[in-house]
Amino acid sequence: MTGPVRLGVVFLCHNELDVAASMVRVWHDGGAAVAIHVDSRANEVNYQTMRQSLADLTDIVWVDRRRCEWGMFSMVGATQAAATALLDRFEDVTHVLVASGSCLPLRPVAELCDYLRRHPRVDFIESVSAQDVGWTMGGPNIERFERYFPVSWRKRRRLFDWLVEMQRKLRIRRTMPRGLVPHLGSQWWCLTRQTLDAILHDQRRSEFDRFFRYCWIPDESYFQTLARRHSTRIESRSLTLSKFDFQGRPYTFYGDHADMLSLSRCFVARKIWPGARELLSRFPEDLGAEGQRDEPDPGRIDRLIAATVARRTLGRPGLYMQSRFPLKDRENGKTAGPYALLQGFTDLFPDFEAWLQARVDADVHGHLFARESVEFAGRPRIGPGAISTHPESRDYDPYGFLTSLIRITDRMQVFQYGPRDLQALNWFMVTDPNATIRVITGAWVVPLMHSDMPFDDVRHIAARLQRTELSQLKVLRSVWVKADVEIWELSDFVARPAATLQRVVRDLTPGTWPLYDQYPQLRDLDQLGRFLQRLRNAGLQPRLMGDFPATRSEQEWNV
Known part of the structure; x- marks a missing residue:
């Protein structure tokens, strides 16, 4: 056992700011300090309304807004800025968790802090070797570190594909900075103050930032790689329940998933539909002393999602639908019965x-x-x-x-x-x-x-x-x-x-x-x-x- 644990939350949001504000209040009321970054593309009126609605809270800090693009280094930059502000403002913060406006705490913040106290000096960050494990669902794996990705895949896809193809033909290949081994994982991590501070104040940070600036989706590799450089003990898993389909898109949880989320005993779930009032009113859920020390068990949801993926990709035997017409010779059974x-x-x-x-x-x-x-x-x-x-x-x-x-x-x-x-x-x-x-x-x-x-x-x-x-x-x-x-x-x-x-x-x-x-x-x-x-x-x-x-x-x- 160690001393008291104070949780800090790097809170990233870009839309549904009214729901995001209610999430900030949940974290704050649970005793966490919160550093809030709102994408500069968000509506200014909605942003000011959010600030006014949270004006009564003390342990929060607003981070200078910047424009964030999916898959670009700006996401890492926003996280760095919020984490720096959090550590500078709140000296008693011992752990930092990354959350978004669509992340819903499923259990009281106090239970999460107790869990971190029982796992001293442990960094909870999914971090798998890009060379040994095919972690990604679609898109490049190790190649995301070897090529230059200067443009947005979502906004300029044809140019993106052309640049990648030209680099392959010209055999352009970057090398990792000395001493780094590329790792990948979820962007929803929880690091100790010591590890995060070491990453942010690394003497070679400018070198690392220049390299990762042109990687593809660096928010899934920057902290995951640098944590291996500075952490003394990594638990390669996320405390946030975040599931992806076979195309790499996150699943959205709705109101009728409430019991399933409760049984998972996970601390945080992403991604929550903004209109799921049943979830927003039920969680975080306190099950009392009996459930206070329950281990997160995402296996139940994993099995359900695996069955869902199979149903979506394979369909039911012999059932041909306009929305999911199977490829030739890849049907889940040509017919439904003998x-x-x-x-x-x-x-x-x-x-x-x-x-x-x-x-x-x-x-x-x-x-x-x-x-x-x-x-x-x-x-x-x-x-x-x-x-x-x-x-x-x-x-x-x-x-x-x-x-x-x-x-x-x-x-x-x-x-x-x-x-x-x-x-x-x-x-x-x-x-x-x-x-x-x-x-x-x-x-x-x-x-x-x-x-x-x-x-x-x-x-x-x-x-x-x-x-x-x-x-x-x-x-x-x-x-x-x-x-x-x-x-x-x-x-x-x-x-x-x-x-x-x-x-x-x-x-x-x-x-x-x-x-x-x-x-x-x-x-x-x-x-x-x-x-x-x-x-x-x-x-x-x-x-x-x-x-x-x-x-x-x-x-x-x-x-």
Whole structure:
């Protein structure tokens, strides 16, 4: 234990000066001395109003105003000026904390002072090596020390980028001042008087200031680097809860975050929405003797924010939003749940849909991607979730059509497919781990055989369907397949239809179907061998059906 602790606050603000004034009063009433710097860009009337509202306070000092630009050395200059004024005016200040007008004390100032008293000679400043750790979220890391950054990134971004690129091409590289190792961290630190005084009165300060003046975002590196030069004990963490999203922007806390902030037991939170009256009236919160010595526990908020980041960057599986449309192959799951595509079954079994619906716990649809119509189960005029049955609407966004259908229900979606259907989703489905794909190749020839169309028309249609299915099979057999795919030639399927159907049903609804069951009525295939031979004789080589000898059917054909 050491002697008494007096907290000094370097208070930086540039807008919402009425809220900032109330924060100054909270710090002052808690016993802290406050040095206030208001950005010179702030409205003069609002500034004078703020000064008048705080005129009754004694332990505050107003710092000469200067214009501060984000990412420029002016932020460091304002902090230096306020810290110097604070140490010169208040000799009893033992620790200095940096806060902004949007920083809200969550616990009484006395608890923070007690915490500092229990950690004597400790400097609480996030300070990580720029060479060893990628601390930044976007933008340069070690390069921010090696190049010159004389212009504002926010105001003159094109010139900023051009200057950086030219320095890279010309291989312009600065070196760190002798004895300094670049470190990065949050600008919201709390240093002991000894360390801060040593930084401000360093004999080489002018050299260090010249170097950091042209670094990028020096308020995240100046004190973080120099603290390593002068501090005897650094605790590399901030006492201020300040969280950033994946783009490096600070999260804003609102009124409904009150309980979460209270559970964190952190001393200060940034950044608070100015309109969050619930937070401004509730905090700082005194939980009495039982909570006086609680350690800050930002882990709860870290976990919540991590889940929030994942939701924002990945989204929910299978959900495509206009505001967060995913990049190709970087979706958080192409679809929201399992589904199945069955190809060729309805060509062989006219009543296959009804037969399968009675045996699986799923919605069994017809050809959802038929070019003429959308065949939802039961053929309604409007599909599940008010999805349109008009093929024009479906074809405008086939991806959204399929993902919406799968997402709107907890039941598995099963639909029929074939080379006659729209082929736009072949790659999408075969690369989707949620997809189960079962294909009987060449089954489309059976309805053609039983059609009454002229044979010349049949031949042309058969050639087109075969080309389409051959292209589809290249996709189904590619090295990029992630779906559960199984393919049978027509002859192999016809040799054991019952056993194969059992496997299909079990794959769709595992463990719920008896071993033996009556399979649906199969179309007449007796003339198939002869029909395929007629296609060969007409110059078309059937390649997808397997072996169907023409001899027996040739005899029957001549009967």
